[in-house]
Amino acid sequence: VPEPEEPEWLSTHEQVVWVALAGVLIKLPGVLDAQLQRDSGLNLFEYFVLSNLSQRENHTVRMSDLASLVNGSLSRLSNVAKRLEQRGWMRREPAPDNGRYTNAVLTDSGWKLVQAAAPGHVRAVRHFVISALTAEQACAVGDACTSIMQRIEPGSTWP
Amino acid sequence: VPEPEEPEWLSTHEQVVWVALAGVLIKLPGVLDAQLQRDSGLNLFEYFVLSNLSQRENHTVRMSDLASLVNGSLSRLSNVAKRLEQRGWMRREPAPDNGRYTNAVLTDSGWKLVQAAAPGHVRAVRHFVISALTAEQACAVGDACTSIMQRIEPGSTWP
DNA sequence: GAAGATTGAGTCATCAATCTTC
DNA sequence: GAAGATTGATGACTCAATCTTC
Numbered sequence: 001v002p003e004p005e006e007p008e009w010l011s012t013h014e015q016v017v018w019v020a021l022a023g024v025l026i027k028l029p030g031v032l033d034a035q036l037q038r039d040s041g042l043n044l045f046e047y048f049v050l051s052n053l054s055q056r057e058n059h060t061v062r063m064s065d066l067a068s069l070v071n072g073s074l075s076r077l078s079n080v081a082k083r084l085e086q087r088g089w090m091r092r093e094p095a096p097d098n099g100r101y102t103n104a105v106l107t108d109s110g111w112k113l114v115q116a117a118a119p120g121h122v123r124a125v126r127h128f129v130i131s132a133l134t135a136e137q138a139c140a141v142g143d144a145c146t147s148i149m150q151r152i153e154p155g156s157t158w159p
Numbered sequence: 160v161p162e163p164e165e166p167e168w169l170s171t172h173e174q175v176v177w178v179a180l181a182g183v184l185i186k187l188p189g190v191l192d193a194q195l196q197r198d199s200g201l202n203l204f205e206y207f208v209l210s211n212l213s214q215r216e217n218h219t220v221r222m223s224d225l226a227s228l229v230n231g232s233l234s235r236l237s238n239v240a241k242r243l244e245q246r247g248w249m250r251r252e253p254a255p256d257n258g259r260y261t262n263a264v265l266t267d268s269g270w271k272l273v274q275a276a277a278p279g280h281v282r283a284v285r286h287f288v289i290s291a292l293t294a295e296q297a298c299a300v301g302d303a304c305t306s307i308m309q310r311i312e313p314g315s316t317w318p
Numbered sequence: 319g320a321a322g323a324t325t326g327a328g329t330c331a332t333c334a335a336t337c338t339t340c
Numbered sequence: 341g342a343a344g345a346t347t348g349a350t351g352a353c354t355c356a357a358t359c360t361t362c
Binding site: 005006007008009010013014016017018020021022023024025026027028029031045048070071072119120122123124125126127128129130132133136137138139140141142143144145146147148149150151152158 | 181207
């Protein structure tokens with residue numbers, strides 16, 4: 001029978017790296033979620049959405065562009081946008097020039113929310129991530145994550 | 160009025176690092192989930208649970224120990240254990256010596272499942288993570304993640 | 319009473335199917 | 341027909357409340 005090929009197993013060293021990274025993958029989002037939820041009633045992804053909107057010209061971005069800016073699927077963003085819209089923090093409107101596009105727009109109250117939420121969130125990111133790293137580690141982590149993201153991006157070939 | 164203290168905002172360099180890491184936090188679990196789900200009907204956390212069980216003596220671990228081994232809450236593990244038990248991949252039984260403890264035990268069919276799932280999962284981890292890193296980056300990422308985990312662990316003081 | 323463990327309610331993410339506009 | 345966007349059903353995670361054993 002055609003047994004599946006044995007993969008190249010992880011070395012002890014590689015296992016250590018992966019276990020450490022996996023721990024961060026599982027726990028860090030929850031910690032940051034908790035701070036945002038407690039202080040601002042937002043989860044991490046919702047914060048990314050509003051924060052990204054607040055940094056764009058006219059506080060406006062096309063939905064599909066916003067989705068890739070926050071590394072989420074368009075479907076996920078659409079569901080989140082509905083919630084944020086219901087709470088009055090953003091609104092959606094057809095693009096004036098092309099009705100097939102939808103623009104996401106930050107409202108005034110959304111803008112105020114982001115401004116109020118940012119300090120606490122930045123403090124948490126600094127506490128749990130940035131200040132835990134040496135300058136060299138920070139550099140390496142940045143490069144490493146950029147490299148990982150490239151493999152994930154569409155276009156990379158994977159069974 | 161007592162304005163909330165301005166935090167130390169992130170430098171441009173720090174922002175780059177955080178944005179890259181945040182991208183990995185959001186996307187990498189989904190990619191690994193997808194491979195496992197497709198090939199073995201497991202999500203990443205379920206795989207961690209079964210894989211960890213398979214590496215313990217007698218394929219048996221106390222629930223609370225298993226929870227910290229996989230970086231999850233006991234509550235989350237308990238919910239997952241129920242699913243895995245229903246599918247026949249593990250079982251739970253009171254510890255013989257102390258009825259207050261519960262032992263998680265890998266079944267034979269669970270053992271076979273892990274063995275069948277491991278090659279594909281390892282290939283995915285190697286493809287998306289390990290092989291994306293230089294030796295120095297791998298080292299730095301391991302140390303960095305270990306350091307981040309220490310800040311998250313209970314005991315660290317945080318508002 | 320406290321540690322270990324479980325439960326269920328509420329909330330969110332994912333995926334396939336659908337709708338709209340060009 | 342295809343790109344952009346939305347919807348809803350299903351399954352999973354979280355949190356607080358509860359139960360059990362010592």
